[in-house]
Amino acid sequence: MADIDAAILLPPARALRRLPVDRETLARLGGEACIACGAVAELRPARMEFTSDGAGGLYGWPTRVCPQH
Numbered sequence: 001m002a003d004i005d006a007a008i009l010l011p012p013a014r015a016l017r018r019l020p021v022d023r024e025t026l027a028r029l030g031g032e033a034c035i036a037c038g039a040v041a042e043l044r045p046a047r048m049e050f051t052s053d054g055a056g057g058l059y060g061w062p063t064r065v066c067p068q069h
Helices: 023-029
Strands: 044-052 058-065
Touching: 023 058
Parallel strands: none
Antiparallel strands: 044 058
């Protein structure tokens, strides 16, 4: 069996881009904190929020809410 160059099989590397948001915003979008107020206790699923990637694509975020929201 011939050796196969792994570089041919792997997709090309993409440059990583940092999101221009702070940690609190990422916690809210990522469901680690209430999307409305930032509370972290007794969270329950809410709805999907979508943000643009700047090139026409969308990212979906499964948000959560606290009992007050």
